[in-house]
Amino acid sequence: MERGAIDVADLNGPFDLQATVESGQSYLWNRADGGTYGDARAYGGDEWYETVVDPIPGVTDERVVVRVRQRGGARDGTVEWESTADAVPLLTHLLRLDDDLDAVLDATPDLPLLNRAYDAYEGLRLTRDPTFPCLISFICSAQMRVARIHRMQRRLRETYGDVVELDGEPYHAFPTPAALAARTEGELRDLSLGYRAPYVQRTAEMVADGEARPEEAADLEYEDARDSLTRFVGVGDKVSDCVLLFSLAFLEAVPLDTWIRTTIADYYPDCERGSYADTSRAIRDRFGGEYAGYAQTYVFHYLRSGGE
């Protein structure tokens, strides 16, 4: 086992591990105390988070188990890790530790709601989730609460994911496309996926058969990329935007979920334009364009956690 630590002070801007992992953008981490996302009351403050990551070109050539926790604050704390390999490049990639968060804030419009959200969760960063697990996670997110989406992904991992060890302890990788494609709708319904079960199976089949690769969207212009991902079953504009923002580095994407739609109605009613594409464009401009997705994620987490 390898161990190490990253000083937050060495990053460009603050970092808050819990806010980043539990803000509803990634469902691929387990908290070591077994707590589900959004269960902040039970959070000890420096709990370990654990995940298994399949090879990512340019980041890691092997499947890696990584555990991570943060001690101290969002500006002066330390990020400790244990892993089957050197986890610094991987954590930098997954948690966007290479973003200049102070620069993102500087580029964000001076709007009262955004200011409150940024102040409330200083150090929240976007993620770069592995694409296939991210796609499945957000197909499962339809009409679902954050804690339950997390529970579904955990059950998928524990039921159909490969076991990988770290220091003698077992961890579950996310199921491969082939592993999910081989399941029946009924088997997936048994994991409480409900009507999403056939969507997950058929999308996994498309990826496993090589009919379409979600990663290819990364090479397209933003709105073309959004259209491209909707070819997968169970993926509409909103889920597509989530995958673009949380996995494929389209930081301008603003997923129009129920929270953001309420926000638009309450704070920026002039941005409501009828269609998804037009409303999306309007709120994206209001949130500053290039990093509008950062603003969306702060607002989502802030409102959902009870701010206002």
Add this chain to the structure above:
DNA sequence: TATCCAAGGTAAGTT
């Protein structure tokens, strides 16, 4: 205890 309702929407069918 029973019933209702909303939860980070999408697909399929209808105008």
Add this chain to the structure above:
DNA sequence: AACTTACCTTGGATA
């Protein structure tokens, strides 16, 4: 292209 409606499941609110 815009507008309905059905869809699994569950935790929390209401009666």
